[in-house]
Amino acid sequence: MALLSALSRSVAGLAAPSNASRVQGRVVASARFSAAARQACFRPTTTASVSAVRASRVPAVASRLRAISSDSATAVVEGSGDDEDDLKGLVDNKVGALYADVDVDDLFGSDDEEEEDDEDHAPARGAAVPDHSGSNPDKMHVDNFPLSEITKAALKKRGIETLFDIQANVLAPALEGRDVVGRARTGTGKTLGFSLPIIESLLTSGDSRDARPRCIVLAPTRELANQVEKEIEATVPSMRTLCVYGGVAIANQERALRRGVDFVVGTPGRLIDLIQRGSLQLDNIQYCVLDEADQMLAVGFEEDVERIMQEIPEQRQTFLFSATMPAWVKRVTQKYLRDAVTIDLVGDSKQKVASTIDVMSCACSHQSRTTILADLVTVYGKGAKAICFTQTKREADEVTAALGRRMATEVLHGDIAQAQRERTLKRFRDGRFSVLVATDVAARGLDITDVDLVVHYELPHDTESFVHRCGRTGRANKQGSAIAMYTPREQYRVKTIVRETGVTFREINPPTGAEVMTASAEQASHEMALVDDDLLPYFTPTAEKILASLDSDAEARSPVEVVAAALAAISGHTEPPPPRSMLTGDVGLTTLVARADLLLPRDLLRAMSNVSRAAADGVGRIRVLEDNDGLCFDIAHEQVKPLLAAADEGALDGIGIEVANTLPKMVAERERGGYGGRGGGRGRGGRG
Incomplete structure (x- = not known):
């Protein structure tokens, strides 16, 4: 059976x-707390001041309840007068049932408090910002930060128990009201870094809400804008959020603005359209965020950004997040931010790729690139989510068609309609297919937390794009892998990336047929179990x-x-699987290892020519093994058996030949030419 x-x-x-799908649950709010209530209810006091604190707690608690819901707060506070016990009973009876997460005793605080200085615990304006970088997880637990219980509950329901460095370091100065410039590597939680303090400030402000937005977030791409809006909505679902961008009907966005929003997140172009039509009013904006400011410059939004900034009231708090600081970003910082504190978790470090990413490189020929890509995804992706980056839309379509013959693959680039883009991303997040092929522009701002593998099908021309691509994996402190495919002519790009990003590549070889079959069997077994x-x-x-x-x-x-x-x-x-070179992945070639004392490439070619000129002419690139332990080279598959037989008979001047099952360590290849053989140019041992 x-x-x-x-x-x-x-x-x-x-x-x-x-395929297993994931269902995202919505976080339901339970309660919100005001700054006044935190001070009144939780600050340690002397015995002499207990009665004063008790007297002040009634309006403080009322303020906290008002933040929960204006209707429930009104119902609770009406008729309670200044008697704390009456108010506490009403809270327990009427609100406790609605917000089960709230401990009513915690809401009111305790009279059994120790004596402590009654000064503000927040650092004074201009004081040094506490550095939480490298703190242990206990210190970074959300319970150790001045966050309201509603925010903590929402974070914990999302599985967020600790804050990342950028979030912890931004929180204190941001809650003081300071403008903030933040620098951190991609995938380290920057979105929550600016949204947390803004959410807290809005929850505790006590300001009445109207239809006008109180916070505006500018993002360079629609994907990033969507990500930011979803992050805010998940953290405080009771607040009204709206994401706006081009490519969709503007009328729906205008209707949403008329109904009223607290947060508006969007791309500069569509925000300008809404401002010009009179649909988006910025006179009530209290918080402004420029997310990925350097990418605003890269996609040509600098004029739109400055135009929007000029429309926002000067009395605002501004957050600017940017991985790099080009001249325009520095100018925007000086012009539109006041007395800003800089939280720089990158500094002068050249290491721009997150340490959670295993970065590999794989040499291949142009002809074998697509086949090797499929094998890399099979072996290193292991059936999990993978993103493959191409330089052009045409290339993206071609790669998608090629990969689609072996695995579920879909494409994302500039010619894809917005509705289809969103359907594709949803299907990818839900695990309906495993490989997404995308161009750089289409993938800007993608935030899919469980991407295990990123493959650079072709290396980008700028290192920032390389860093951004890698940042699609290894997010939120999870482990990820990135593989850079390159041809011999592209080797200089690898060196440029190493020099400018500080990344260390782990060189790998194209997967062997046996490795591909083994990985395929494991994935098939997993699919059977589903x-x-x-x-x-x-x-x-x-x-x-x-x-x-x-x-x-x-x-x-x-x-x-x-x-x-x-x-x-x-x-x-x-x-x-057909025979394929272990050096380049080219089909029809087999990789051999030759060994003899002080063996040079020219000696090998001379000995082979004496046996078979055809075999010698079919030799591909020759590589020298470490410690001069021999040579590694490719040969046409049909020439393998005769050559092995000749070696066994001693016809190769004492040179031993064997098929390479695994590649031995080799001396780094010269930047040009290699070591002779086909494509060897004039390197050592060349025959020209």
């Missing part, structure tokens, strides 16, 4: 491989027929072989 079940699952998996039991009855009759045929046919496959065949079919492999 176990074998029958496994076989049924294999057939079902082959027919319709299933098949719903209710689906098995539809495939059980066929599975029974297959098992019955095993008993009647002596030459039939064994049960294990039948399951193995099903796994191969599920993974899309019905034939053995």
Whole structure:
């Protein structure tokens, strides 16, 4: 029965491989607390001041309840007068049922408090900002920061128990009202870094709400704008948020603005359109955020940004986040931010890629690039989410078509309509397909937390794009991998990236056929496990027929072989992988290792020519092994057996030849030419 079940699952998996989907839950707010209430209810006091504190707690608690909901606060406070016990009873009866997360005793505070100086605990304006970088997780726990209980509860329901460095360092000066300039690596929680203090300030302000937005966030791309809006909505779902960008009907955005919003997040171009139409009023803006300011410059939004900044009241708090500080960003900082504090977690460090990312490089030929890409995704992606970056839209379409023959793949680039873009991203987040092929512009601002692998199908021309691409994985302190594919002609770009970003590449070879088959089998096994039991009855009759045929046919496959065949079919492999170079990934070549004392490339080629001129002419690039332990080279697959036979017979002047199952360590190749053979140029051992 176990074998029958496994076989049924294999057939079902082959027919319709299933993917686990993730459901995002909304966080429901429970309560909000005001700064006045925190001071009145939680600040330690002397015994002499207890009565004064008790007298002040009634309006303080009322203020905190007002932040929960104006309706419930009104119902609770009406008729309570100045008697704390009456108010506490009403809170317990009427509000406690609505907001079960709130401890009413905590809301009112305790009279059994120790004596302490009654000064503000926040640092004075202009004081040094406490550095939380590198703090241990306990110190970074959300309970150790001046956040309201509603915010803490929302964060914890989202699985956020600790703050990242950028969030912890920004919080204190931002809650003081300071303008903030933040620098941190991609994927380190910058969005929550500026949204947390703004949310806290709005919750505790006690200001009445009207239709006009109180916070505006400028983002360079629609994807980043969507990400920011969702982050804010998840942290404080009771506040009204709106994301605006081009490519969709502006009328819907105007209607939402008329209904009223607290946060408006958008791209500068659409924000300008709404301002010009009179739909977006900025006279009530208290907080302004420029997110990824350097990318605003990169996509040509600098004029729009400055125009919007001039429309916002001067009495505002401004946050500017930028990975780099080009001249325009510095000028905007000086012109529009006042007495700003800089939180720089990058500094002069050249290491611009997060330490949570394993960055690898893989040499390949232009002809074999697409095939090697599919193998890299299979072996290193392991069926999880992967993003492949291309330079052009045409290339993105071609790669998608090629990968689609082996794995579920979709594309994202500038020619994709906005509605389709959003459907594609949702399907990717939900795990409906595993590989997203995207251009740099289309992928700006993508925030998909569980991307395991990023592949640079072609290296970008600027290092900032490389850093941004890598930042799509290894986010939120999770581990990720990035692979840079390059041809010999692109090797200089790898060196430029190393020099300008400080990243250390781990060189890998194109996966062997055996590695690809093993990884494919593991993924197929995982897909079999995802098949719903209710689906098995539809495939059980066929599975029974297959098992019955095993008993009647002596030459039939064994049960294990039948399951193995099903796994191969599920993974899309019905034939053995063709021979392929371990050095370049080129199909039809086999990589060999030659060993002899003091062996030079010219000695190898001379010995091979004496046996077979065709074999010598078919030699590809020759690589020298470390410690002069031999040579590694490619040869046409049909020449392998004759050459091995000649070596066994001693016809190669004592040179031993063997097929490379794994690549030995080799001396770094010269920047140009290599070491002779086909494509070897004039390197050492060349025959020209």
